[in-house]
Amino acid sequence: MVETTIKDISIEALRNGDRAEFAQMVDAYSAPIYRLSLRMLGSEQDAEDVLQNTFLSALTHLSNFEGRSSVLTWLYRIAVNEALMILRRGKPEVNIDDHDSSGEHDDIRPTQFVDWGALPEDELLSVEGRQALDHAIQNLPENLRMVFLLRDIQDLSIKDTAEALNLSEANVKVRLLRARLMLREQLSYYYGERMKKEKSND
Amino acid sequence: MTESTHNTCEGLLGSLSDYIDGELGAELCRQIEKHIAECEDCRIVVDTTRKTIDLVHASNDPQTDLPDDVRSRLFKRLNLDDYLKPSTK
Ligand SMILES: [Zn+2]
Numbered sequence: 001m002v003e004t005t006i007k008d009i010s011i012e013a014l015r016n017g018d019r020a021e022f023a024q025m026v027d028a029y030s031a032p033i034y035r036l037s038l039r040m041l042g043s044e045q046d047a048e049d050v051l052q053n054t055f056l057s058a059l060t061h062l063s064n065f066e067g068r069s070s071v072l073t074w075l076y077r078i079a080v081n082e083a084l085m086i087l088r089r090g091k092p093e094v095n096i097d098d099h100d101s102s103g104e105h106d107d108i109r110p111t112q113f114v115d116w117g118a119l120p121e122d123e124l125l126s127v128e129g130r131q132a133l134d135h136a137i138q139n140l141p142e143n144l145r146m147v148f149l150l151r152d153i154q155d156l157s158i159k160d161t162a163e164a165l166n167l168s169e170a171n172v173k174v175r176l177l178r179a180r181l182m183l184r185e186q187l188s189y190y191y192g193e194r195m196k197k198e199k200s201n202d
Numbered sequence: 203m204t205e206s207t208h209n210t211c212e213g214l215l216g217s218l219s220d221y222i223d224g225e226l227g228a229e230l231c232r233q234i235e236k237h238i239a240e241c242e243d244c245r246i247v248v249d250t251t252r253k254t255i256d257l258v259h260a261s262n263d264p265q266t267d268l269p270d271d272v273r274s275r276l277f278k279r280l281n282l283d284d285y286l287k288p289s290t291k
Pocket residue numbers: 210211212214237241243244245
């Protein structure tokens with residue numbers, strides 16, 4: 001993870017208005033925040049807005065940082081909230097706090113049993129394959145996508161993901177499972193089609 | 203045995219994430235492994251879910267830097283122009 005390779009940012013120095021320290025923090029964390037924002041919003045302009053607002057907000061709310069999580073997790077939390085504000089523009093129903101209506105697995109029960117896992121890596125990660133994957137991630141419902149992005153793409157722990165999204169760990173786990181199974185399902189359709197085509201070409 | 207639910211397809215599904223993330227106890231792992239040795243559908247679900255997560259990791263390059271223009275606009279917005287160069291990377 002990025003965090004381990006950079007020097008610790010001193011919150012004390014930031015609170016004292018140390019601009020050099022702030023510049024350090026921006027350089028240390030802007031790339032992961034920007035990548036997350038791009039994934040959340042799918043637009044470079046929106047991602048840049050979130051990036052800028054995240055650091056502006058961090059600067060003005062330094063006193064709110066309690067040190068329970070890492071600085072990066074705290075920044076992710078701010079970025080998620082900034083992104084949600086953009087997503088909610090004209091879409092008031094976007095709400096990641098929504099408790100899932102059921103604890104049942106009905107909506108996630110697998111229906112595709114194509115054994116595509118053994119396909120060669122270069123085929124799975126072809127340009128087209130990557131596009132299918134990106135598309136599948138974009139297609140996840142908002143409340144699942146946020147969890148998935150933080151846990152499986154930004155590599156946060158379950159605990160930090162819960163912290164960043166203000167959700168319980170149990171809730172994060174349920175959503176993560178759903179997100180992973182929905183992605184698996186979509187990729188199974190995609191690679192299933194590819195495998196069929198290859199067979200017919202032989 | 204009290205934890206026998208993991209011998210079913212339904213039970214396996216509920217623990218799939220923990221199993222893949224290596225956060226399941228040895229006994230539950232053993233039950234899942236026993237189940238997928240006998241249940242081809244679940245074996246495929248476990249394999250392809252694991253593969254899905256691998257692909258996500260492989261296609262996500264964490265070394266990607268911030269584009270230069272994005273970085274310079276960010277520094278300007280934050281009134282950090284004087285720290286803009288050189289990049290500390
Ligand atoms: Zn089964």
